[in-house]
Amino acid sequence: MERTEAELISAVLKGDAASFEPLIEKYSPRVFATARRYARRESEVEDIVQEVWLKAYQKLKSFRGEAPFEHWLMRLAVRTCYDFLRSHQRNRESAFSDLTEPEDDWLERFIHQPGEAREDADAARQLVQRVLEYLSPPARLVITLLEIEDRSVKDISKITGWSVPLVKVRAFRARAEMRKILAKIAKEKYL
């Protein structure tokens, strides 16, 4: 008979480490999807997810069971991804001159015929990824949670541990950063 989540967690806390594996099997896909929003290389994604599970195991005592385990785990995952972004900040001052030809073509198509620029195009996906990589870690986190995943400010506050006013301030700054990057594209490519 399959054990419930609460039973599995209780067993792990009593010392039965093997009971942790079903939780890993169940929730890893969701954690992987989250990690892939913040890291490009598959090796980095695996490192992040592994780190999330190691932290979850160590901090399992702090899970009170008031909210679903998935919510607690996803909060841990987002914060681990944020730590990853901060520790892997790249030099964001480099110019946008290294767009690939497909990305250039997609942008051209968007300018002249916006309806023709497909949202499922590989070039579009790569361009989005490039823009996100140029954002600062807090900006990237807020844009991803607020605009892409369409979460509320209150949800983001619970997930990140930031206060609601801080989330709003960071959202404002993140949008300004994004506009600055897009203005750079316009200036460097399409003057």
Add this chain to the structure above:
Amino acid sequence: MKQVELEKKLIAVARANPPSDHMPPGFSKRVMAILTARPVQDLWAAWARGLWYAAAPCVAIMIMFSAWAFFHAPQHTNQAQAPSIDLAQQLDNTLLAAVDQNNQTSDSGW
């Protein structure tokens, strides 16, 4: 170029293309292997170990101070007893001071 439209378009692209949730095969086993290989941290045992480690330097410091006190103690021969006699006399004087005072006031004719 309409930057606002571009921003909206890029966000729409990101929403339309959620990342894959594929988990590499054997991933959970790998994580479990790391978890089970780690030693279980017993905080009380760590605390007890710390106390034992601290005991050795404490004993060493105590021996050093004892040796210092022993070798630097004041050298008394016959005079070794003098401070103790002196102290005894002073104690007597202090205790009997109240009695002496009473005797003096009764002599003065109360």
